[in-house]
Amino acid sequence: xxxxxxxxxxxxxxxxxxxxxxxxxxxxxxxxxxxxxxxxxxxxxxxxxxxxxxxxxxxxxxxxxxxxxxxxxxxxxxxxxxxxxxxxxxxxxxxxxxxxxxxxxxxxxxxxxxxxxxxxxxxxxxxxxxxxxxxxxxxxxxxxxxxxxxxxxxxxxxxxxxxxxxxxxxxxxxxxxxxxxxxxxxxxxxxxxxxxxxxxxxxxxxxxxxxxxxxxxxxxxxxxxxxxxxxxxxxxxxxxxxxxxxxxxxxxxxxxxxxxxxxxxxxxxxxxxxxxxxxxxxxxxxxxxxxxxxxxxxxxxxxxxxxxxxxxx
Amino acid sequence: xxxxxxxxxxxxxxxxxxxxxxxxxxxxxxxxxxxxxxxxxxxxxxxxxxxxxxxxxxxxxxxxxxxxxxxxxxxxxxxxxxxxxxxxxxxxxxxxxxxxxxxxxxxxxxxxxxxxxxxxxxxxxxxxxxxxxxxxxxxxxxxxxxxxxxxxxxxxxxxxxxxxxxxxxxxxxxxxxxxxxxxxxxxxxxxxxxxxxxxxxxxxxxxxxxxxxxxxxxxxxxxxxxxxxxxxxxxxxxxxxxxxxxxxxxxxxxxxxxxxxxxxxxxxxxx
Amino acid sequence: xxxxxxxxxxxxxxxxxxxxxxxxxxxxxxxxxxxxxxxxxxxxxxxxxxxxxxxxxxxxxxxxxxxxxxxxxxxxxxxxxxxxxxxxxxxxxxxxxxxxxxxxxxxxxxxxxxxxxxxxxxxxxxxxxxxxxxxxxxxxxxxxxxxxxxxxxxxxxxxxxxxxxxxxxxxxxxxxxxxxxxxxxxxxxxxxxxxxxxxxxxxxxxxxxxxxxxxxxxxxxxxxxxxxxxxxxxxxxxxxxxxxxxxxxxxxxxxxxxxxxxxxxxxxxxxxxxxxxxxxxxxxxxxxxxxxxxxxxxxxxx
Numbered sequence: 001x002x003x004x005x006x007x008x009x010x011x012x013x014x015x016x017x018x019x020x021x022x023x024x025x026x027x028x029x030x031x032x033x034x035x036x037x038x039x040x041x042x043x044x045x046x047x048x049x050x051x052x053x054x055x056x057x058x059x060x061x062x063x064x065x066x067x068x069x070x071x072x073x074x075x076x077x078x079x080x081x082x083x084x085x086x087x088x089x090x091x092x093x094x095x096x097x098x099x100x101x102x103x104x105x106x107x108x109x110x111x112x113x114x115x116x117x118x119x120x121x122x123x124x125x126x127x128x129x130x131x132x133x134x135x136x137x138x139x140x141x142x143x144x145x146x147x148x149x150x151x152x153x154x155x156x157x158x159x160x161x162x163x164x165x166x167x168x169x170x171x172x173x174x175x176x177x178x179x180x181x182x183x184x185x186x187x188x189x190x191x192x193x194x195x196x197x198x199x200x201x202x203x204x205x206x207x208x209x210x211x212x213x214x215x216x217x218x219x220x221x222x223x224x225x226x227x228x229x230x231x232x233x234x235x236x237x238x239x240x241x242x243x244x245x246x247x248x249x250x251x252x253x254x255x256x257x258x259x260x261x262x263x264x265x266x267x268x269x270x271x272x273x274x275x276x277x278x279x280x281x282x283x284x285x286x287x288x289x290x291x292x293x294x295x296x297x298x299x300x301x302x303x304x305x306x307x308x309x310x311x312x313x
Numbered sequence: 314x315x316x317x318x319x320x321x322x323x324x325x326x327x328x329x330x331x332x333x334x335x336x337x338x339x340x341x342x343x344x345x346x347x348x349x350x351x352x353x354x355x356x357x358x359x360x361x362x363x364x365x366x367x368x369x370x371x372x373x374x375x376x377x378x379x380x381x382x383x384x385x386x387x388x389x390x391x392x393x394x395x396x397x398x399x400x401x402x403x404x405x406x407x408x409x410x411x412x413x414x415x416x417x418x419x420x421x422x423x424x425x426x427x428x429x430x431x432x433x434x435x436x437x438x439x440x441x442x443x444x445x446x447x448x449x450x451x452x453x454x455x456x457x458x459x460x461x462x463x464x465x466x467x468x469x470x471x472x473x474x475x476x477x478x479x480x481x482x483x484x485x486x487x488x489x490x491x492x493x494x495x496x497x498x499x500x501x502x503x504x505x506x507x508x509x510x511x512x513x514x515x516x517x518x519x520x521x522x523x524x525x526x527x528x529x530x531x532x533x534x535x536x537x538x539x540x541x542x543x544x545x546x547x548x549x550x551x552x553x554x555x556x557x558x559x560x561x562x563x564x565x566x567x568x569x570x571x572x573x574x575x576x577x578x579x580x581x582x583x584x
Numbered sequence: 585x586x587x588x589x590x591x592x593x594x595x596x597x598x599x600x601x602x603x604x605x606x607x608x609x610x611x612x613x614x615x616x617x618x619x620x621x622x623x624x625x626x627x628x629x630x631x632x633x634x635x636x637x638x639x640x641x642x643x644x645x646x647x648x649x650x651x652x653x654x655x656x657x658x659x660x661x662x663x664x665x666x667x668x669x670x671x672x673x674x675x676x677x678x679x680x681x682x683x684x685x686x687x688x689x690x691x692x693x694x695x696x697x698x699x700x701x702x703x704x705x706x707x708x709x710x711x712x713x714x715x716x717x718x719x720x721x722x723x724x725x726x727x728x729x730x731x732x733x734x735x736x737x738x739x740x741x742x743x744x745x746x747x748x749x750x751x752x753x754x755x756x757x758x759x760x761x762x763x764x765x766x767x768x769x770x771x772x773x774x775x776x777x778x779x780x781x782x783x784x785x786x787x788x789x790x791x792x793x794x795x796x797x798x799x800x801x802x803x804x805x806x807x808x809x810x811x812x813x814x815x816x817x818x819x820x821x822x823x824x825x826x827x828x829x830x831x832x833x834x835x836x837x838x839x840x841x842x843x844x845x846x847x848x849x850x851x852x853x854x855x856x857x858x859x860x861x862x863x864x865x866x867x868x869x870x871x872x873x874x875x876x877x878x879x880x881x882x883x884x885x886x
Contacts, residue, residue: 009442009456010498013418016446024780031782032697038689039698042711042756045749049721052728110624118618127625129876134628136803136872137635138810140839141861144846145635148854178628204607206614229716236718238813239839243846263720263813270723270817276732288724292717299716303709386776391700418778428769431792441777444787490773497777 053292056285063279069286075249075260077269077280084283086290088249092166092259093294096241097234099170099255100177104230107174108181109223115182116189117211128183135179143243146172151244164246164258172244173237177230184229188222189215221309225302232298236291238263262291334361336400337501337531338383343397345375345382347390352378354555356397360548365523365532367546367563369539371578375555376535380503383533384420385413401501418445421494422503426510427486429478429493434461434470437478437489441497456496464492465522484515491522502526504534508541520545539579543567551575639865643858651859655825656841660852665860668841670827671740671820672809672867675837678744679751679808680801686748687755688790688797694756695763696785715753722750723817731818738819741831746814751804758803762796763789795882802875806868812839838864 061069064084072085111131115124151168155161192215200210216223246258247268260268266284274280338360345353353375360366368376381387383399385406398405406416429437438457447453457474461467466488470481478489487507494502504523508516523532523545536542542549543563550560551572559566559575570576646660654664690711698704726746736742766789774784820840828835838860845857 009447009452009496010419010500012447012452013442013445013497017415017418024783027782028780031785032693035689035693035697038686039693039707039756041686041749042690042714042752043707045725045752046710046714048729049717049725052725053721056728107624107627110621111628114618114621114625118621127629130629130632133869133872134632136806136810136868137632138812138839138864138868140810140812140842140846141635141639141865144842144857144861145638147846148857149634149638175628175631182625182628204603206610208614208617209610232716236720238718238720239843242813243843263718266720266724267813267816270727270819271822285724288721292721295716295718295721296713299713302716303712384776386772389772389775413775414778414780416778417776422776424769424772424776426769428767428773430770430773430788440774440787441779444774444777444779444783493773493777 049292053285053289056282057289060279060282060286063282064286073251075265077283082279084279084286086287088251089260089262089265089287090290091251091253092241092245092249093235093261093263095166095253095255095259096170096173096237096245096261097231099167100174100234100237101227101231103171103174104177104181104234105227108178108226108230109185111178111182112185112189112223113211113216115186117207117215131179131182134175135183137176139176139237139239140243142172142176143169143240146240146244158256161256162246162258164244164248165256166245166259167255169241169244170255172240173234176237176240177233180233181226181230184226185219185223188219188226191222192218221305225306228298228302228305232295232302235298236263236295238267242267262287266291334363336360337362337402338533339400339403341398341400343379343382343399344395345378345387346394347378348392352555353382353395356557358550358557358560360531360533362531363527363529364547365527365534365545367542367549368533368535368552369537369542369549369578370552370558372537374552376552377505379552380422380505380533380535383501383503384417384422386417386422388413418497419500420503421497421499421501422505423487423491423494423507425506427483427490429481429486429489431477431479433475434478434481434489435474438493438496441493445497460492460496461489463495463526464488465518465525466492482515484511484518487511487515487519488522491519491526495526499530501531501533504532506535506537509537516541539567551578553578636865639858639861641858642855643860643862646855646859647862652863656823656844660850660856663845663856665838665841665863667824667827668836668838668860669863671835671837671840672864674740674828674835675744675747676805676809678740678831679748679805682744682748683751683755683804684797684801687752687801688759690752690756691759691763691797692785692790695760696781696789711753711756715757718813719750719811720813720817722746723814725749726814726818737832738821738834739832740828740835742818743815743820743835743837744831746818747808747811750811750814751808754804754807755801758800759793759797762793762800765796766792795878799875799879802871802878806871806875809837809871810839810864810868812843815840816843838867 069084069086072083073087074083074085075088076083115127119127146168150172151161151163151165154168158167161167196214196218197210200214205213241259241261242264245261245264247260247264248258249260249265250257265287269280269284336359338358340356340358340360343353343356344351356379368380370376378387382395383401383406387393395407398407400406401416401420404411430440432440435457438460439453442453442456447456458467458471461470466485469485470489473480478486481489487510491502491507508519511519520541523534526532534542534546546563548561549563549566551558551566551574553574559570559572561571566575567579570579651664652669653666654662655666656668657663694704694708698707723746726742726749730736730742730745731738770788770792771784774788775781779787815837821834821836822840822844824834824836826833842857842860842864845853845860
């Protein structure tokens with residue numbers, strides 16, 4: 001114990017402090033800048049995305065008039081007289097989105113209510129990871145699932161269903177979104193304090209009445225935000241619709257017939273032989289810009305809803 | 314205002330008359346604001362070497378703020394503003410060229426809640442020396458044993474130095490935190506209600522430890538427990554609404570306070 | 585219940601008999617809806633079960649060591665996924681250091697260094713919006729910037745940079761959460777010992793939040809590895825007969841190979857696709873299990 005270091009640690013530290021002063025100070029000064037630059041990468045990414053989309057879309061509109069893009073209902077990029085009217089792609093995208101939400105909203109919300117209001121802890125511990133696994137399934141797998149399982153199954157129920165159609169990928173996109181809606185809504189419902197639930201139960205409410213009359217209204221902003229985010233995901237989903245939806249841009253609404261979404265069109269061109277610099281090449285940026293604007297609007301809306309209607313307990 | 318100043322002068326005289334030890338801290342006209350909230354008002358204190366100075370007062374009186382000002386931890390609160398000076402060994406700690414790291418290396422601190430790092434007991438104690446460039450395993454081993462002995466916890470943990478510190482009981486964790494502070498051999502140890510989260514037996518152990526430590530260190534301890542202040546300290550300062558009401562020898566504060574408010578507080582009439 | 589005698593009223597607002605009658609009805613409705621809710625929840629489970637059993641049934645027969653070691657072929661019985669598997673592993677190895685350094689750096693900046701203000705909230709809003717940008721848009725960015733403007737071509741590095749940027753927002757947010765979960769008391773303890781801000785960050789905050797950070801990174805990487813669309817955009821080859829040999833090799837990846845097989849009409853290729861999916865899912869489930877294991881092992885330590 002009473003060896004040579006006794007009482008000298010203070011001196012040792014003092015000496016080290018003087019020695020290491022410069023290195024330490026350099027780190028102290030450099031790291032905030034380095035870290036800030038890391039954080040700025042994401043800003044640069046956003047700028048890059050916007051710049052890419054805007055500049056290349058500009059090239060597109062040098063060759064295709066604005067009025068055609070937003071006015072025409074024909075999307076014939078491969079014709080000898082190509083026509084670029086965006087509506088068929090928008091309609092296809094919305095068709096898929098609507099079908100997806102018809103599947104995802106009821107199932108996602110009932111799952112959320114069950115998990116938050118009925119399930120025991122033990123059940124929750126089993127069921128939540130299953131939802132997480134479902135959320136982790138790659139979209140390519142879902143696409144394969146849509147084409148090789150869901151479509152044949154639907155064909156048995158609906159004679160005359162085309163091999164590529166809007167219904168099957170729409171349903172599967174919906175399945176893909178279920179975990180997202182379920183988990184965000186469940187978070188919102190679980191954060192409704194127990195005392196509020198207890199209050200309603202003590203008045204003689206059943207579980208269902210607590211859920212529908214107390215918890216859901218209290219968690220409504222979170223639930224709506226989850227749905228809006230789900231819509232955004234459905235709009236941006238690519239592989240499922242590419243694989244199972246076909247490539248038939250049409251403004252007619254028939255879920256049994258092939259469609260083409262905005263995303264599927266971009267993939268089609270990327271896989272095709274459209275040369276760099278052609279109108280067809282630039283068209284994917286025009287479509288991409290619209291896609292970006294749609295999803296951004298949805299995300300901003302979801303953020304606004306959660307912030308504007310945040311519940312204070 | 315005037316009466317207060319004269320009162321303070323009187324107390325200071327009394328306090329300095331008590332002994333002629335050198336000062337570690339001289340606090341002159343210290344004011345501190347959190348935003349618009351004037352939390353410390355014209356504090357003047359002279360804190361002596363190798364003594365235990367207790368700071369008492371009701372919740373929200375500024376006693377915690379004050380002790381955190383002594384090692385400038387209070388600056389972690391974003392909106393904080395100070396004026397006046399705190400001389401630590403005759404050097405103003407608010408001087409531009411006074412590095413906080415240097416100050417905190419000589420002024421250790423023990424917090425209300427034990428806050429060991431989620432590392433082994435060994436690494437907890439070794440953290441400070443390592444940060445300050447001590448790398449030799451041999452020296453570290455020695456520092457660790459000495460610090461743990463110094464904090465009266467060596468016998469309890471010597472066989473499990475490599476286990477996580479969170480396996481210890483609350484009282485042991487707090488003594489580990491004291492040992493961690495001792496490892497950098499500070500000159501002053503600040504203790505911010507170190508026993509408020511502990512059971513009575515652990516509290517007693519920490520109090521005994523404080524008594525032992527004062528031969529080597531100057532200790533400033535914030536407590537809301539007046540018995541504790543009476544038991545462990547040589548001098549006591551009574552804070553109220555951000556002001557020092559009275560600062561004197563502990564026995565005098567508790568037996569014969571000169572201010573009515575002090576008397577009210579120690580006799581339990583408020584706070 | 586002595587009240588009515590003292591203050592006689594003609595009519596009580598709540599009629600106990602009616603309540604009693606309605607209660608049984610309400611309870612039936614409650615039980616009925618409960619089973620409906622449960623069915624909703626089980627739907628996901630059923631889908632997952634159908635998907636897994638179907639893929640296993642179709643694909644397991646094609647799964648063999650040869651399948652893992654062979655190159656893609658026009659003849660299904662000889663086809664394998666070696667280049668795609670290698671491509672995915674290369675991507676993973678390249679993405680992880682990138683998103684670790686930049687993602688954790690960003691998170692540390694935002695949680696430990698950034699002053700609350702316009703700039704910081706701008707960066708945070710930007711990150712949360714970036715997280716919602718569809719992957720195919722990142723693909724367009726990769727195509728324009730990395731493949732064309734920087735002339736990196738349709739190479740691994742273009743693919744990795746694109747997927748990395750795509751994963752970054754999620755990594756940043758999950759790392760921020762992990763860093764925020766480190767109690768303030770840890771930082772204070774370190775600072776009070778005279779450690780500097782960077783020392784405190786590097787030696788206390790970072791080690792304490794590392795399990796959470798790693799969990800987030802594994803989950804993001806497993807997402808990135810399953811992505812198809814951005815890789816199609818940067819031009820990952822649909823058919824390639826060589827495993828990548830470096831950052832600047834052309835490449836293919838598991839999802840691309842699966843897509844390729846899926847889009848062929850012959851039935852055998854569907855089975856190959858199933859086999860490919862099994863390989864991909866095994867990798868992803870393994871990664872997720874590690875992440876969950878880390879999360880459980882290191883949760884609640886303070």
